[in-house]
Amino acid sequence: VKRLLGVALGILTAIGGFVDIGDLVTSSLVGARFGMSLAWAIIVGVVGICVFAEMSGRVAAVTGRATFDLVRERLGPRAGFANLIASMLVTGLTLAAEIGGVALALELASGINYLLIVPIVGFLVWVVIWRVRFSLLENVFGLLGLTIIVFAIAVWKFGPDWSSLVDSAFHPSVPSGEGHPTYLYYAIALFGAAMTPYEVFFFSSGGVEEHWSEEDILTSRINVFLGFPLGGLLSLSIMATAALVLQPRGIEVGSLAQVAVPVAVVLGKLGLIVALVAFFATTFGAALETGLSVGYSCAQYFGWQWGKFVRPLEASRFHLLVLVTLVIGAGVVLTSVDPVKVTEYSVVFSAVALPLTYFPILVIANDPDYMGDHANGVLGNVIATIFLVVITLASLAAIPLMLATKAGL
Amino acid sequence: MRSLSRAVASFVLATSIVLLTACAGPTTSSQDYKRKAAATAKAAASEVATASVGTDLAVRARATASYLDVTFSNAEDGLSSEQENFSSRQPPTPADDKTRDQLNNLLSAALDAVANSRIAARRGDVEALRAGQPALRKSAKDLQRFEEAVS
Numbered sequence: 001v002k003r004l005l006g007v008a009l010g011i012l013t014a015i016g017g018f019v020d021i022g023d024l025v026t027s028s029l030v031g032a033r034f035g036m037s038l039a040w041a042i043i044v045g046v047v048g049i050c051v052f053a054e055m056s057g058r059v060a061a062v063t064g065r066a067t068f069d070l071v072r073e074r075l076g077p078r079a080g081f082a083n084l085i086a087s088m089l090v091t092g093l094t095l096a097a098e099i100g101g102v103a104l105a106l107e108l109a110s111g112i113n114y115l116l117i118v119p120i121v122g123f124l125v126w127v128v129i130w131r132v133r134f135s136l137l138e139n140v141f142g143l144l145g146l147t148i149i150v151f152a153i154a155v156w157k158f159g160p161d162w163s164s165l166v167d168s169a170f171h172p173s174v175p176s177g178e179g180h181p182t183y184l185y186y187a188i189a190l191f192g193a194a195m196t197p198y199e200v201f202f203f204s205s206g207g208v209e210e211h212w213s214e215e216d217i218l219t220s221r222i223n224v225f226l227g228f229p230l231g232g233l234l235s236l237s238i239m240a241t242a243a244l245v246l247q248p249r250g251i252e253v254g255s256l257a258q259v260a261v262p263v264a265v266v267l268g269k270l271g272l273i274v275a276l277v278a279f280f281a282t283t284f285g286a287a288l289e290t291g292l293s294v295g296y297s298c299a300q301y302f303g304w305q306w307g308k309f310v311r312p313l314e315a316s317r318f319h320l321l322v323l324v325t326l327v328i329g330a331g332v333v334l335t336s337v338d339p340v341k342v343t344e345y346s347v348v349f350s351a352v353a354l355p356l357t358y359f360p361i362l363v364i365a366n367d368p369d370y371m372g373d374h375a376n377g378v379l380g381n382v383i384a385t386i387f388l389v390v391i392t393l394a395s396l397a398a399i400p401l402m403l404a405t406k407a408g409l
Numbered sequence: 410m411r412s413l414s415r416a417v418a419s420f421v422l423a424t425s426i427v428l429l430t431a432c433a434g435p436t437t438s439s440q441d442y443k444r445k446a447a448a449t450a451k452a453a454a455s456e457v458a459t460a461s462v463g464t465d466l467a468v469r470a471r472a473t474a475s476y477l478d479v480t481f482s483n484a485e486d487g488l489s490s491e492q493e494n495f496s497s498r499q500p501p502t503p504a505d506d507k508t509r510d511q512l513n514n515l516l517s518a519a520l521d522a523v524a525n526s527r528i529a530a531r532r533g534d535v536e537a538l539r540a541g542q543p544a545l546r547k548s549a550k551d552l553q554r555f556e557e558a559v560s
Contacts, residue, residue, distance in 0.1 A: 264471055
């Protein structure tokens with residue numbers, strides 16, 4: 001029973017932890033502008049993250065070591081360093097977006113300007129990372145993040161024409177007035193938001209933090225193959241609410257307040273309050289994950305002691321790096337740059353960096369020296385290779401499309 | 410060392426791309442000016458529509474005061490920013506002055522309507538909010554018509 005409860009908890013936290021500021025903003029923005037015609041990009045992204053998160057979880061369970069720990073060893077210091085820098089920049093930018101997201105959520109709840117809240121958010125994130133046990137922070141924010149289900153409830157309560165909604169999702173087309181480059185640009189943004197690199201760093205490092213062994217491979221797979229797709233469904237719900245409520249009114253999403261509009265329209269004050277709790281929980285949880293991920297990747301590359309399974313004194317460089325990253329992340333938001341814009345750029349730059357994150361995972365998961373009998377099978381390799389091609393194409397197209405569309409205008 | 414310099418180069422490149430996409434480009438022709446006017450009208454109509462939904466939520470007591478305050482402030486800031494950006498553009502020919510004046514008038518009317526709703530919402534004045542709804546709807550419709558006309 002205890003094991004079953006543990007598995008259920010893992011699934012729930014995977015669902016609640018799936019959505020972050022990137023998913024909130026991008027799904028809503030795209031739903032308001034393109035309806036459900038880009039739902040396929042979320043579905044492709046969710047399948048991709050499942051394929052690679054399963055691999056990184058398996059690597060952690062079999063080797064007892066996290067991704068970056070092995071990248072340098074397997075690919076050499078130079079490739080490992082390029083990988084490290086790219087992932088740190090992208091994850092650092094995502095951290096800034098998450099901190100901005102928490103501050104915006106608190107601004108919506110309190111009416112206090114978000115810039116005044118940013119330093120407090122940075123401090124709180126640091127305190128939680130410093131003081132709170134890994135399993136506790138993972139479970140509390142993962143479970144609290146489940147409140148994002150309020151968007152699915154809003155879709156159901158809205159009572160849409162389901163066949164038309166599903167039809168528009170499965171027969172994608174470029175809406176009139178929108179160009180193909182813009183459509184593809186937002187497809188890549190959704191794909192990048194679903195496959196954000198920090199998710200696999202955190203997942204595999206979390207496995208090491210929780211001392212996974214080969215016996216935990218099944219649990220890890222259940223978490224990934226149930227938790228992530230259900231989390232993806234929540235992203236689709238956010239898109240659907242925007243398509244149903246915002247698009248007919250001609251509202252384009254440029255703020256977090258607009259993301260919550262459909263919930264308030266359909267469910268009223270109580271629904272709105274739950275949505276604000278969800279915004280806070282998902283962005284705060286993701287700020288913890290991104291902050292830790294920067295520390296994980298750097299410490300693992302340089303071979304420092306890392307993680308929350310040891311006392312902070314024993315992993316001082318890891319904790320110092322997390323602190324510095326949080327200060328920089330909060331500093332970026334304090335420049336008064338629009339956090340929603342930071343989010344939009346962070347998901348696209350995530351897409352650019354995807355091959356650097358996912359190629360090494362595929363290489364290591366294939367290496368029998370590390371994986372023994374648990375190396376990838378033929379089917380796994382075929383699927384992963386197809387995804388690697390998709391990821392590479394998205395990565396190559398992201399910057400030209402960003403320039404051609406002036407970041408989606 | 411080479412890896413580090415590549416990392417710095419990547420960072421500089423990424424920053425340049427962001428700046429390049431974030432900056433407003435020059436207006437080169439009447440057609441380009443009209444396209445930018447249409448985009449401004451569309452963005453402004455979105456802000457007014459948001460304020461209109463906010464007003465409806467406030468009248469029916471379906472949202473918290475803090476949320477409404479931020480929603481109205483965001484809509485007002487968004488409109489101001491759109492008006493400022495558009496006003497800073499040079500109309501390429503004297504014939505474009507008419508487009509400029511038309512849109513500026515619409516944006517000013519929209520700003521007034523949204524500001525009135527924001528003031529009423531902060532005061533909790535439901536009657537004033539209700540009275541402001543037609544102005545918001547008219548403003549959103551006018552901006553949409555303008556967008557369609559110049560597109």
